[in-house]
Structures are given as structure tokens and as C-alpha cells.
Amino acid sequence: MPHPKNNSLRPYNTFGMDVQARKVIRIASIEDLKSVLQIHRPQEIRIIGGGSNILMTKNIDAVCLINQFSGKSIVRRDDEHVWVRFASGENWHEAVQWCVNQGFGGLENLSLIPGTCGAAPIQNIGAYGVELKDVFDSLEAFHLESQQIEIMHADDCHFAYRDSIFKQHAKGKYFILSITLRLSLHPNLNTSYGGIQSALDNQGILNPNIRDVAEVVIAIRKSKLPDPLIIGNAGSFFKNPVIPESLFQSLQKTHPHIPSFPAKDGVKIPAAWLIEQCGWKGFRDGDAGVHPHQALVLVNYHQASGMDIFALSEKIITSVQQAFNISLEREVNIW
Numbered sequence: 349m350p351h352p353k354n355n356s357l358r359p360y361n362t363f364g365m366d367v368q369a370r371k372v373i374r375i376a377s378i379e380d381l382k383s384v385l386q387i388h389r390p391q392e393i394r395i396i397g398g399g400s401n402i403l404m405t406k407n408i409d410a411v412c413l414i415n416q417f418s419g420k421s422i423v424r425r426d427d428e429h430v431w432v433r434f435a436s437g438e439n440w441h442e443a444v445q446w447c448v449n450q451g452f453g454g455l456e457n458l459s460l461i462p463g464t465c466g467a468a469p470i471q472n473i474g475a476y477g478v479e480l481k482d483v484f485d486s487l488e489a490f491h492l493e494s495q496q497i498e499i500m501h502a503d504d505c506h507f508a509y510r511d512s513i514f515k516q517h518a519k520g521k522y523f524i525l526s527i528t529l530r531l532s533l534h535p536n537l538n539t540s541y542g543g544i545q546s547a548l549d550n551q552g553i554l555n556p557n558i559r560d561v562a563e564v565v566i567a568i569r570k571s572k573l574p575d576p577l578i579i580g581n582a583g584s585f586f587k588n589p590v591i592p593e594s595l596f597q598s599l600q601k602t603h604p605h606i607p608s609f610p611a612k613d614g615v616k617i618p619a620a621w622l623i624e625q626c627g628w629k630g631f632r633d634g635d636a637g638v639h640p641h642q643a644l645v646l647v648n649y650h651q652a653s654g655m656d657i658f659a660l661s662e663k664i665i666t667s668v669q670q671a672f673n674i675s676l677e678r679e680v681n682i683w
């Protein structure tokens with residue numbers, strides 16, 4: 349059966365893919381969720397926040413729930429910390445800005461990441477040396493099968509680099525309702541990463557506060573990353589690979605300038621560098637391309653299909669594998 353045209357997901361994904369859902373339903377309360385589950389099985393449901401980490405490659409034969417849970421509250425406070433709960437449909441960057449305005453530290457490096465608060469735990473969002481797990485206290489999740497609300501702490505979520513149980517065995521099983529973050533009243537700034545300190549130095553800021561760091565992060569990101577409202581994208585398409593020390597040493601012989609960072613189980617290589625070395629930076633085939641300023645970001649210039657972007661990602665994976673013997677893994681969720 350062809351899908352009716354009024355269920356387009358185009359407004360709900362930052363790649364701007366014009367695919368059809370079986371049904372689109374806005375969800376703002378547990379009652380809304382329960383009434384959907386009176387009609388549909390959990391397996392028929394997909395959850396969408398800001399749609400900034402999804403590549404839709406075909407029509408979605410599922411009921412797509414658009415998260416509109418709203419609200420925030422201060423849960424408790426002691427001399428050092430404050431615990432703030434955000435409903436899952438709240439915009440992430442607005443939540444960060446609100447915390448910065450209150451003087452609550454810990455989120456400033458995570459400024460300007462698109463999407464919702466409820467999606468932040470899914471891939472343990474991270475940027476500039478900070479990850480969600482560093483400030484995470486707990487979340488409330490609605491189990492779609494049992495219709496019970498569960499509280500999960502960091503240990504339950506198995507956070508790792510761009511990963512959590514919600515991308516593994518708990519995938520598709522829960523609707524995250526809220527997150528509670530533990531923020532600092534006496535922030536320790538992390539300015540060592542990716543040009544933050546040099547930007548502060550250039551501006552003559554000797555004793556930065558959390559607002560200074562947030563503003564520098566916002567400025568760097570605006571200068572490097574394409575705005576999805578102008579060019580469709582979902583941020584970094586691939587994860588940065590962590591390779592064994594032995595492979596790194598052999599690559600260093602052939603590529604003495606290969607950039608690297610120490611990682612938990614080996615050596616992290618920036619995927620953007622690998623992709624650039626293979627000649628993809630700025631590549632364009634029709635409306636599918638690799639961003640000219642950031643090779644990790646695949647873009648839809650206008651009319652590319654999800655399959656066009658996916659096919660381009662396959663070619664990139666193959667060429668990096670052939671040139672470096674490294675398997676790139678997609679970060680974006682493929683639907």
C-alpha cells in the first residue's frame with residue numbers, strides 16, 4: 349500500500365529526507381504513550397527527537413512518535429552541585445544555555461549540539477573532551493512492553509564512546525522520559541581540547557568562566573559545521589576509530605604525520621583525516637557530498653536520497669579500509 353502523502357518525515361530529520369511514515373504522532377505525556385500502545389505493538393514504534401542523528405533511507409513502515417515532553421526543574425542542591433531534571437523533549441542546546449545562565453557548570457563544552465535532551469543518553473553525546481556521562485545522574489524511561497517507568501543510573505546505561513545500552517540490547521525498547529544531570533556550582537573548566545584554549549587566548553580572556561567557554565565552542569562550531577537548516581546533515585557520520593597500537597605503529601611508517609590520540613583500548617585516529625587522505629573532502633556526486641570544511645560530515649545539498657548518502661558512506665568505508673586497513677563504523681542511525 350502506498351503511504352499517504354501527509355505523513356512526510358521531512359520536517360523531522362536534519363538530513364531533510366522526504367520519506368513517508370505509516371503514521372506520525374506527537375507525544376507529550378505518558379497518557380499519550382499509553383493510548384498509542386493500546387493500538388500499536390512496541391515493535392511498530394519508532395521514536396524521533398530532533399532527527400539529527402538519523403539517516404532515513406526508505407519509507408518508514410512504523411508509527412513515528414515525535415517527542416514533545418517539556419519542562420525542567422531543579423531536583424536538589426548541596427554546597428557543590430545542583431541536580432537538574434529536563435523533560436526528554438526539551439531542546440538540548442536551550443537546556444545548555446539555561447544552565448550557563450544559571451551558573452551551573454559542566455555542559456558548556458556540549459553547546460550547540462542539535463536535538464533533544466532525551467536523545468543525549470542514546471549515544472552518550474560528546475564534544476570537546478566532555479561526554480554526557482560526565483554529568484549524568486539518572487534517567488526515567490518508559491518500557492514500551494511492560495508500560496512501567498524505570499529509573500536508570502549511569503552504570504545501568506553502559507555509557508561508552510558514542511554508545512549506550514540504548515544502541516545495543518535496549519535498542520527500541522524504551523521511551524526516555526527525562527534526564528537528571530548533576531552540575532557543578534564551582535565549575536572546573538575543560539579548555540584543553542580542539543582549539544578552545546587558543547581561541548580564549550586570542551580573545552585575551554585570562555580567567556574564563558563557563559559562559560566564555562560556551563561562546564568559544566559555539567563560535568568554533570559555527571565556523572566549521574554546516575547548519576542543517578541550510579545544508580542537510582547529521583553531524584559526524586562516522587565514529588573515530590580506535591586501532592591497536594601495533595597497527596598504529598605500522599601506519600606511522602607509511603604515514604609519518606598520521607594524527608593520533610591515546611584511547612582506552614588503543615590509539616584513536618580522527619576519521620576526518622582518514623577520509624581526507626582518501627580524497628573525499630569536498631567530494632560531490634549529484635546532491636550527496638562530503639562537506640568541504642569537515643570530511644566527517646556527509647551532506648545532502650538538496651535532493652539526495654537517503655540511499656544516495658548511504659551509498660556514498662559505503663564507498664568511503666571501502667576506500668579507508670583499502671588504504672589504511674581500518675574499518676570505519678557509522679555513528680548515525682540508519683533507518
Ligand code: FAD
Binds near residue numbers: 398470573
Ligand atoms: P534523533 O536523531 O531524533 O534520534 C536518535 C536516536 O535516538 C534514534 O534511534 C531515536 O529513535 C532515539 N531516540 C531519540 N529520542 C529518544 C527518546 N526520548 N527515547 C528513546 N529513544 C530516543 N552528536 C554528538 O555526540 N556530539 C556532537 O558534537 C554532535 N554534533 C552535531 C552537529 C550537527 C550539525 C548535527 C546535525 C548533529 C550532531 N550530533 C552530535 C548528533 C546529534 O545531534 C546527537 O546525537 C543528538 O543527541 C541527537 O538528538 P535527536 O533528538 O536529534 O535524536
Ligand code: NAP
Binds near residue numbers: 475609
Ligand atoms: P577537532 O577539534 O578538529 O578534532 C579532530 C579530532 O581529533 C576529533 O575527532 C577529536 O576526537 C580529536 N581530538 C582533538 N583534540 C583532542 C584531544 N585533546 N584529545 C583527544 N582527542 C582529540 O574536531 P571537530 O570536528 O571540530 O569537532 C570538535 C568536537 O565536537 C569533537 O569532540 C567532536 O567529536 C565533536 N563533534 C561531534 C559531532 C557528532 O556528530 N558526533 C559533530 C561535530 C563535532 P573526538 O571526536 O573523539 O572528540
